[in-house]
Amino acid sequence: MHGLFRWSRKWWPGVIPLVVLWVIAAWTSTVPLEADLAAKSGAALKDIVLDQTKISADGRDLTLAADAFSEQGRKSALAAVEAVPGVRLVNDETRLVPEAKPFVWAAERDVARVTLSGSAPLPASKGKLLEAAHAAINGVEIVDQMALARGAPQRFDDAALLLLDQVGKLKDGKVTISDRSVSLTGMARDLGGREAIATALRNLPDGFKVAANDVKAPPYIFQAYKDPVALALTLTGYVPDDNVHAAIAQAAEHKFFGEKLVDNLKASLGAPTGFSAAVIPALGALARLSTGTLVVSDREVKLSGDALYEGAAAEIRAGLGKDFPRSFQFKPEISVKPAAAPVDPTVCQQLFSDLLAKGQIRFEQARATLDPDSIALLDRLIEIALRCPTANIEVAGHTDGDGEDGFNQALSEKRAQAVVDYLVRAGLPASRFTAVGYGSTQPIAGNDTDEGKAQNRRIEFLVR
Amino acid sequence: MAYLGLFHWGWLFGSFLLGLGMGWIAVVQRGEGLSKVAARWLAGLAAILVILAVARVVPGRFGYWLDLGLILFAWYLLGCAIGSFLRNWVVSRQPA
Numbered sequence: 001m002h003g004l005f006r007w008s009r010k011w012w013p014g015v016i017p018l019v020v021l022w023v024i025a026a027w028t029s030t031v032p033l034e035a036d037l038a039a040k041s042g043a044a045l046k047d048i049v050l051d052q053t054k055i056s057a058d059g060r061d062l063t064l065a066a067d068a069f070s071e072q073g074r075k076s077a078l079a080a081v082e083a084v085p086g087v088r089l090v091n092d093e094t095r096l097v098p099e100a101k102p103f104v105w106a107a108e109r110d111v112a113r114v115t116l117s118g119s120a121p122l123p124a125s126k127g128k129l130l131e132a133a134h135a136a137i138n139g140v141e142i143v144d145q146m147a148l149a150r151g152a153p154q155r156f157d158d159a160a161l162l163l164l165d166q167v168g169k170l171k172d173g174k175v176t177i178s179d180r181s182v183s184l185t186g187m188a189r190d191l192g193g194r195e196a197i198a199t200a201l202r203n204l205p206d207g208f209k210v211a212a213n214d215v216k217a218p219p220y221i222f223q224a225y226k227d228p229v230a231l232a233l234t235l236t237g238y239v240p241d242d243n244v245h246a247a248i249a250q251a252a253e254h255k256f257f258g259e260k261l262v263d264n265l266k267a268s269l270g271a272p273t274g275f276s277a278a279v280i281p282a283l284g285a286l287a288r289l290s291t292g293t294l295v296v297s298d299r300e301v302k303l304s305g306d307a308l309y310e311g312a313a314a315e316i317r318a319g320l321g322k323d324f325p326r327s328f329q330f331k332p333e334i335s336v337k338p339a340a341a342p343v344d345p346t347v348c349q350q351l352f353s354d355l356l357a358k359g360q361i362r363f364e365q366a367r368a369t370l371d372p373d374s375i376a377l378l379d380r381l382i383e384i385a386l387r388c389p390t391a392n393i394e395v396a397g398h399t400d401g402d403g404e405d406g407f408n409q410a411l412s413e414k415r416a417q418a419v420v421d422y423l424v425r426a427g428l429p430a431s432r433f434t435a436v437g438y439g440s441t442q443p444i445a446g447n448d449t450d451e452g453k454a455q456n457r458r459i460e461f462l463v464r
Numbered sequence: 465m466a467y468l469g470l471f472h473w474g475w476l477f478g479s480f481l482l483g484l485g486m487g488w489i490a491v492v493q494r495g496e497g498l499s500k501v502a503a504r505w506l507a508g509l510a511a512i513l514v515i516l517a518v519a520r521v522v523p524g525r526f527g528y529w530l531d532l533g534l535i536l537f538a539w540y541l542l543g544c545a546i547g548s549f550l551r552n553w554v555v556s557r558q559p560a
Contacts, residue, residue: 007490007548009497011541012506014486018479018540025475025536026529033471033528059528086467088520088527 030059037062037086044080048073051097051123051148055081060088067097069122069150100149105160107133107167108174109186113141114167118176121152125160132161136168153180155205166200169193173215181211188217191238192269220270222279222296224252226259226286226305233286234262237296240271251280254373255287257359272299274325281323285316287376290337304333308383311426340387345463348388352461355380361419361459366403368414370422378419381461382426391463395419397437400456401447405439413437419459434464468535479536483543490544491551510537 034057041055041062050073053066064081068074074094082090105118114137120126126146133142153159156177163175163182170193173186182204188194194217201210222237233256239245245265252261275296282301286294292305301324307313313334321330343351361378362371370378385393397416399408416435424430445452469476490497498506513534516522522530 003552004545004548006497007487007552008544009503010490010493010495011483011486011544012498014482014540014544015537017482018536021475021479021482022529022533022536025472026532029472029475029532030525030528036471058524059526060531061524061527086471088531 033057033086034059037084040084041081041087044084045077048077048080049122049124050077050094060086061091062087062089063091063093065093066095067148068094069097069148071096097148097150099151101151102179103149103151103153103156104176104178105146105156106174106176107160107164109137109140109167109170110172113143115143115145117145118147119149119152120146121148121150121156123148125152125157128157129160129164132164133167136164153177153207155207158205159208162200162204166197169197170215177208178211180208182208183210183212183214185212185214186216188215190268190270191218191220193217195269217270219297220268220272220275222265222275222294224283224286224294226256226289226292228291231259232262233259234264236264237266238268238271239265240269240275241267244271244276247276248279248283251283251373255284255376257377272327274328278324278328281320284372284375285320288312288316288379289334299328300331301328302331302333305335306337307334308337308379309339309386309426310336312379312382340383342389343387345388345391348384348391349461349463351384351387352381352393352463355384356459356461360454360457363415363418366411368411368418370418378422378426382423382428385423385428385432385461388463392432392434394434394436394462394464395423396460396462397435398442398444398456398458398460399440400453401440401443402453409437409439411437412439416459468531472532472535475532475536476539480539480543483540483545484547484550485543486540487544487547487549488551489547491548491555 037060038055038057041064042053045053049069051067051069053064056063062081064078066077068077074096077094078090078092081087100119103119105120106116108115108117114133116129116133120129126144126148129146130142130144159177159182163177163184166184167173167175169189170186171189173184175182175184182201184197188197194215197215198213201213204210220238222239223235225234227234233252235248235252239248245267248265249261249263278301279296282294282296282303285303286292286305288307289305290308292303295302303316303320307316313336316334317332320332324330355377359377361374363369364371395416397412397414399412413435414437416437420430420433420435423433440447440456443452443456444458445455447453447456513530517527517530517534520527
């Protein structure tokens with residue numbers, strides 16, 4: 001041991017090259033060492049959610065600057081960096097991301113772009129939202145103005161993703177989440193968009209509620225045009241579903257006669273409630289016009305055209321709105337078709353026969369109550385009767401061969417009388433008409449088929 | 465320290481070899497070497513530097529350089545000690 005002390009006093013000359021070695025080592029190793037420590041620290045932080053992470057190394061000392069999303073996350077980030085081998089000291093420049101109260105997030109769509117603004121809880125959810133926005137809204141620029149903040153409600157991501165899907169259904173508008181309440185404004189892209197959005201909003205995560213849904217939809221339009229020249233009834237626009245479609249087509253067939261039905265209707269969501277309850281009576285009124293257009297736009301029913309005579313015009317103006325569901329507005333623009341030139345009684349007879357060959361006056365089964373679907377036909381008969389004011393007309397009722405003769409006789413008389421009553425109510429003088437019933441005594445076809453029976457049940461107008 | 469050892473094993477090995485050589489020479493070198501007082505001063509200085517390093521007082525790069533210097537010095541001393549022992553052993557085995 002003594003020797004070691006003795007020898008050590010002679011070790012000092014080696015210190016001079018050692019110092020040279022030290023200087024060279026320090027000169028060459030400092031920067032790689034700093035880079036190595038920074039890289040290892042970065043790797044250690046990989047699984048910890050941080051924003052704006054900056055690691056700088058000064059020798060073996062690290063400075064960690066980052067925004068953490070919880071106190072626990074902040075502490076574990078520091079601990080992870082301190083545990084990196086070789087790190088001597090860690091300067092803590094971390095901070096917590098500010099807390100947003102209320103936590104507001106919004107997506108606004110206009111013609112050119114979709115802007116995401118407000119707060120997002122984590123960088124990952126921000127990325128997810130941007131990705132979802134690109135997926136939901138094709139071909140539109142996505143502008144990210146979101147800042148990160150703490151204080152998001154639970155399942156915020158799910159709610160925001162669901163709302164982004166709804167933004168895809170808007171032409172323009174804005175969706176907002178404020179804490180747990182959701183509000184939407186704007187205009188839906190498609191007719192049924194408003195309903196589709198309302199349905200989707202039912203899937204919002206628990207705890208979220210819709211504070212306001214002011215999404216509007218383009219007007220729901222149904223149009224019918226009665227063209228007297230082409231003898232066509234053209235239906236365009238939308239109906240809620242196939243059942244309503246069929247009901248409307250059937251009603252058109254019953255109420256119109258002689259007109260070809262051109263059906264261009266399409267099924268779409270978004271119809272106002274009571275749609276068919278308004279459209280079907282309105283079609284009945286259109287049938288009574290010589291030419292006319294029916295436009296149902298949302299809850300507004302506009303009927304314009306020419307009635308065949310003044311009484312019909314007044315009846316349509318006053319009566320139709322009453323048949324509609326309450327929320328519907330009726331805007332009649334009914335004028336009266338100029339009276340046609342008077343004609344000879346023989347021409348009148350010809351006109352009556354031609355018309356009744358196209359359509360029959362119908363009644364309720366086994367009763368003498370006029371079927372409302374026959375009103376259009378009656379209007380046309382009245383118009384003809386007005387053209388030959390001097391002619392006296394026999395209104396003849398016939399039944400088919402079913403049932404007892406007495407009953408049929410009485411029924412045919414009552415039905416003929418019901419028609420005469422209608423004509424008189426429309427303003428024609430009662431003295432011009434005689435109601436006669438023939439029961440089943442004058443069949444024009446065999447009573448052994450349904451078709452034949454239908455032909456035999458008839459009202460005839462005979463000019464006397 | 466283990467990290468520095470791994471990262472700088474080449475330099476450390478160099479200083480160890482330097483120490484081994486110096487220790488080998490020191491045994492047979494003539495002359496007095498450092499005086500006792502100077503050796504004490506140097507030992508004191510080394511102790512202070514070690515305390516500074518352990519207490520992590522010196523910041524940033526200077527702190528790293530201090531650590532590096534001390535660890536090189538430690539391996540140098542180890543090399544010296546082993547070198548001297550070996551030389552002494554070799555010398556004492558030779559017949560006078």
